[in-house]
Amino acid sequence: MDDGYLDALTIAAEDRVSEFSLKAALDHSLKPSQGTSTQALQALSHFSMDDFMPDFDAETFDGGTSEPAFQFSDISHPHPHGTVGIVQPPPPDSLPVQPVHHLPEPPPGPLTEARHPQVVLHNVVATFDTGTAVDPRTVALRYCNTEFHPRRAAQVIMRFREPARATCLIWKSGKVVVLGTRTIQGAKAIARKCARILRHTYPAVQFKMYRVVNIVGSFKLPYPIQCEAMHENLRESHSKYDTEVFCALRYKSEDPAVKLFFFPNGHVGIVGAKDATDLERAVPVAQALAQPFRLHLAAQPDRPLLVPRAMPLISPYPYH
């Protein structure tokens, strides 16, 4: 590690430029012999953390003037399908977030929770095309909070401060993958933010072909499940249950086209959803599949319970 590198790191720390970005730039793009530590620092120091990740403002963002493709309607207005029955996970150290939109009035009865388990959205994956060739190395050099390991992968990783761990993967073709947001609208906001940031360097950057490709969510059934018995009752092509490998029953749903994970404690994971409707429709499907195999601990004490090998149910549940 040469002196120029250490100097650059020191000054970078003072300038609030991230160390790993500078390090990546030096390691993968620049040679100390060329005196490029200073060069890299100069390039990076043009951008402070706030320049790089300004708070999103739907009113001023991109103005919506130069490119008709930029529409803010989906940010300022609810999703066409709404987010009925879907809530965001509560932020740490705060009260649970209530659903944004109105839920239909639940039918009377004690099983309200069982009839309307609330799906929590955990991750959204989306893609878009800037329509312009991008040099990953240049992007890694120009912006802080980017990561580029050309020997490991071809894309530049651009991480965002808000929401936490929101990430964009940028390829030299100009195509971008957006990851890590917990709302469908948030993914598009990050995508647009990425496009705007790239436009600093590549003025021709557009925002084309945006689409959500995958949504991950989960919900809790109010009873434990006999996964072994459930698996035996399902078509072999659609159900996989091998506790030696993974402790959940994996179910391939066709409508909606998602993968469901049934955990013995009643947690159900949903992956592969394309929109909020897929998540909503997965709930009754999962309920119908699991209901006949819920554990009735107090009902039949004489019958031995089918206990999954890898996950013994230790504590009794208050369901009869």
Next chain:
DNA sequence: CAGTTATAAAAGAGTG
């Protein structure tokens, strides 16, 4: 406590 197991999805370079 971190990593492994499994899952979807996109991108594209790299490997067999």
Next chain:
DNA sequence: CACTCTTTTATAACTG
């Protein structure tokens, strides 16, 4: 040409 890798995310049992 078909995979693998990389990234994100929840879920939970198990290993080091």
